[in-house]
Amino acid sequence: MQIAAIVGGGNVLTGDDVSARSVDWLSAAGCRAGAIVRPASTDELAAVMRACHGAHQPVVTHGGLTGLVHGAEAEPSEVVISLERMTTIEDIDPIGNTLTVQAGAPLQKVQEAAEGAGRQFALDLGARGSCTIGGNIATNAGGIRVIRYGMMRQQVLGLEAVLADGTVVSSMNRMLKNNAGFDLKQLFIGSEGTLGIVTRAVLQLRPPTSDVQTALVACPSFEAVTGLLAHMGQALGGNLAAFEAMWQSHYRLLTEQSGRHTPPLATDAPFYVILESLGTDAESHAALFSKALEAALEQQLIEDAVVAHSASQRQGIWDIREDIEGLIQTLAPLFTFDVSLPIAEMERYVAKVEAAITHDWPDGRMVTFGHLGDGNLHLSVSVGSHADETRHAVEAHVYSPLAELGGSVSAEHGIGLEKRAYLSISRTPEEIALMHTLKQAMDPLGLLNRHKVLAPAAG
Amino acid sequence: MQIAAIVGGGNVLTGDDVSARSVDWLSAAGCRAGAIVRPASTDELAAVMRACHGAHQPVVTHGGLTGLVHGAEAEPSEVVISLERMTTIEDIDPIGNTLTVQAGAPLQKVQEAAEGAGRQFALDLGARGSCTIGGNIATNAGGIRVIRYGMMRQQVLGLEAVLADGTVVSSMNRMLKNNAGFDLKQLFIGSEGTLGIVTRAVLQLRPPTSDVQTALVACPSFEAVTGLLAHMGQALGGNLAAFEAMWQSHYRLLTEQSGRHTPPLATDAPFYVILESLGTDAESHAALFSKALEAALEQQLIEDAVVAHSASQRQGIWDIREDIEGLIQTLAPLFTFDVSLPIAEMERYVAKVEAAITHDWPDGRMVTFGHLGDGNLHLSVSVGSHADETRHAVEAHVYSPLAELGGSVSAEHGIGLEKRAYLSISRTPEEIALMHTLKQAMDPLGLLNRHKVLAPAAG
Structure with missing residues (x-):
C-alpha cells in the first residue's frame, strides 16, 4: 500500500x-x-x-x-x-512575540509554552486540553476573550497548508505587517479544511496580564446592558476582556432551579453580565475597575454587583456561565445554537424566537446566554424531543429571523454538515457561488472534507 | 456610448x-x-x-x-x-460599534463621523485627508497604531465588492463573529484591486480613549530597544499604541543636521523610541505611564526620556518622526523603502544594508526609522542619483537580505507595479502560483488592475 x-x-x-x-x-x-x-x-x-x-x-x-x-x-x-503526531512547538521568539507550531498541537500546550516564555497566547476556550491549533485555525475558533484579542484569525501571523494535490503552500510570515501580495493564509482560516490541510502556523503572542478583575452584575433592562457595554468599553479602555450576558432564564435555571450553583445575586433581574478586565498594575487596575462599576451603578446601568476577591470567587461566577453539563442535565433533550446578530436587535430576536417555540411547544423552554460583546448568542432549546424532524422545526424558528437582521447561523462553531442547509440564510447566492468558485479552483476533484460547508454544486 | x-x-x-x-x-x-x-x-x-x-x-x-x-x-x-462620487456614510450603530460607508469616503471623514458618535475609528495615517476607505481596504493600510489596533484588515467587519464580470458580492457582516462559510472579504483586503472593486464596507468602531501619554526616549543599545518593547507591552497592557524607533542616523539628520527640529534629547544615543499609550482615566493612566518609564530607567533599558506635557510638546516629538519633507529636502535624491522582518534581526539587517550601500557609494547615506513594534522599517537611501538603474542597484541591496530572514519587501505599502519584480523574495513559487490560481478563477479575462501585484503568467 x-x-x-x-x-x-x-x-x-x-x-x-x-x-x-x-x-x-x-x-x-x-x-x-x-x-x-x-x-x-x-x-x-x-x-x-x-x-x-x-x-x-x-x-x-x-x-x-x-x-x-x-x-x-x-x-x-x-x-x-x-494530525495527532504533528504536535511539536518548533520555536518561540520572545522578541518578535511569535510561536511556531505544528498544527496537531493542543491549544493548552501552546498556552503553557507561551506562559513559560513570559508571554501569553490569547485564544482560550473550554476544549483547550483537546482541541488543536490546526482545528482552531480551520474553524476560526472564538472563545471568551474575543472582545479584547479577536478570534483565532487575529492570532495567526503565518501558516503552512497542504493543498488537495499535495502542493505545500508555506506562508510562515512572522511579522505583524506583510503586504507582499495576497494574504493567502486567510483562505485556510475558517474554511474548515475544505481548501487545504493546515500543517504549521506562526502564532502571535501577547504580553502577559498579571491582574484579572471579574464581576457579576445585574441589569434592569436590555437597554442598560448595551449601555453598560459602551460604558465599560470606554472606562476600561484596552483592558475589557469579557462581556458575557445571561438572560434571566439562563441564570435562574442554573442557580435556584437546578440547585447546582448558589446565586451570587438575587435572581429577579432580567439580565446578568459577567465583566472581566485584564490589567497589569494590580493596584491601579483594581481601582479603575471599581471606579467603572461605581459609575455604572450611579448611571443605573446596573442595579447590583458582586466583585470576585479571590480566584475561587472568580471561578464561582464563571462556573454558572460555563455549566454546559448543568444545561444538559436540566434541559435534556435539548438543542443548542450558536448565532450572531447586531447587538441592538438581540432583545427582540430572543423574544421572537422564544414566543415561536412556546407557541409550537407550550411546554418548551429556551434559555439564552452568550458573548454579547461579540454579537454572539448561544440558545438552548428544550421541547421534549431529540428527533431530527423536531430539530429541523426548531432550527427554522431560530434561524429564519436572522435573514432580515443580517445575522449569522454560525457565530463561532462553523457550518460543517449540520448547518450547511442554512448557509443561504446568512450568505447571498453570489457569495455562495464565489465560495464554489474558490473550492473548484483550489480542489477541483473535491477531495478535501467534501460536502462540508458547501453542498455539492448543482448540475 | x-x-x-x-x-x-x-x-x-x-x-x-x-x-x-x-x-x-x-x-x-x-x-x-x-x-x-x-x-x-x-x-x-x-x-x-x-x-x-x-x-x-x-x-x-x-x-x-x-x-x-x-x-x-x-x-x-x-x-x-x-470612486470619488461614492463617499456616503450610510449608517453608524453606536451599540454594535459599526460604521457603514461607501468606499470612496476619505479616511478622515470616517474618523470624524466616529468621533461625532462618541466612538473612534482606529486606523490612522498621514494621508488621512485624501486616502479613501476603499483604498485603505484594497491595500490593507497600516499606519501608526497597528501595535494596538491592527491593520485595516482588523477594522473591516463586512465588505461589498464588484467582481470583474459585474457580479456584486455583498458580505456586509456587522458582527465581530461570523463563521458562516468562507470569509470572502479577506480576498479583497490587501489584494490591491486585482480581485474585485470594493464598493462599501462595515467598519468596526472602538471606544474612545480620552488620555494620551507620549514620550521620546533614548536607548543605549538595540538590545535595550527590544527589552523596552517587551517591558512597555507588559507594563501598559492593552494601552500601548505606538512604539516607533529611530536609528541615530535618522534622529540626528532631522534635528541638529537639518536644523528643522530642536532635539528634545541629546543626539548621541544609538537609538530613539517614541512611546505612546492611549488610556481612559487620565490620572491613573499618567501614573501608570510614569511608573513604566521609571522602571525602564532603573533597568537601564533607556538612558534618558522626555514626556510630553501638552499637545504641542506631543506634536513636537511626532514632527521629527513624521518629517518626510525634511527627509526629502536633506537627502534628495533619495529612495525610500518599506520592509518588514523579525525584530530580533533588525540591527544586523540595517548594518548589513548600510555597509553594502556605502561600499558601492562611498558618499551614500542611509537613515532608518519605523514602526519597530510591528516589525516594519522605513529606510531612506541617498546615493546621489535618482536614475532607474541606480534604484535597481539599491533595491538589490535592500531586498536581497530579506529572503533568508523571512522578511517582506512590502510591510504596508503593497506591491503595485514597483515591487512586482521582487515579490519572489518574500513569497515562494507555490504561493505565487496560488495567487495566479485565484486571479484566474476570479478574473479570467484579467480586467482588474492588470499586471499589478502579479506579473503576467508565463506561457
Missing part, C-alpha cells in the same frame, strides 16, 4: 482501530472512515495527498475532534488524515 | 480632464487612461463592469491616489474607475 510506505504501516489504522474512535463528543459516534492515516511531518502529509490525488481518494482531516457541527464525520469511502 | 448611459455623460471624463489628473503624488505624473468613469452607486458600478466585461475592457480603480507603489497607473487602453 502506497500510503503505508510513506507514513509507516503502524500509522495507517484500519478496522477496529478506526471504529473505536469517536468523531463527535456529543454523540460519541464511532469513526466510519476506511482508514486513519497519521503523518509525522508536512513532507509526509504532502506525499500522502499526492497519492490520494492520484487515486482520486477523498480525505477528511481530524484535529482534536471537539467540533460541534459534524465536521469530522467520514464515510467508509473516505480516508481520515489525523 | 454604453457607459455614459449608465453613469451620465458628465461622469465619463476624457482628454484634458484625464491627463490633468495626477496619479502619483510623488512624481505628479498625469493620468494616461483612455477615460475616467465615476459611478455614483454599486449598481452603476456593476453595470459599468458588465459592460467592460462584455467588451474585454481592462480597468484601473482609483481611490485617493495616495499610494506609493504605482498601483494607480493606467495605460491609454485602460479605463479608470474612480
